[in-house]
Amino acid sequence: MKAEHAQFTVAVLLSGSGSNLQALLDDQHNYRVVLVLADRADAYGLQRALSANVATVCVPLDQPKDQERRRAWEDQVAAVLDVWAPDLIVMAGWMRVMSARFIERFNQRIVNQHPALLPDEPQDTYLTAGGQIVPAIRGAHAVRDALRLHLPVTGCTVHWVTPVVDTGPVLARAEVPVLPSDDQATLHERIKTEERRLIVQVVRRLARKQTQR
């Protein structure tokens, strides 16, 4: 672990368990996780961050449907991020869709993890390595939908965040076969194993790119 020498800084946004955050915390090869921000106080990822002595902030969103409050909440999230001014913001199980205004403010600095295969172009299908055409599954229920649609293969994607949800340029993806015995929990866990590997790979690569500039 070389965290104390790393220059490239990363903030992680999360809403839940934070096993992907843990993978980043355990790695910190050529980057440093400087902030973990959650939208709910019971997100276990906050505990992981505290155990690793990383700054944690919780900015809860009480009434998500109230547009005015939502805007104010987004401004608070942005203000916290501005304090740490990270080189990269990783949405790792962040269950909130952010406005175009927020995304443009952090232009080209936000990546998202999505537990399904997303194509390179904003199209509706994806061609697997085995030549199968599967639908691009977007949205918050990607694992459940892969099972519901009886897909032979699903996977995970890391992509840049743009104002259109789950369509930004792809940085990395991995395929995961769906087994006949799978339920949502077993399939999601196998996908997450790949996601943890991918997110570390992507952050290392982006950190290397920036420090080579």
Ligand code: GRF
């Ligand atoms: C991942 O599957 C991610 O793609 C999805 O939420 C999950 C987060 O897992 N958006 P964890 O909280 O990092 O364990």
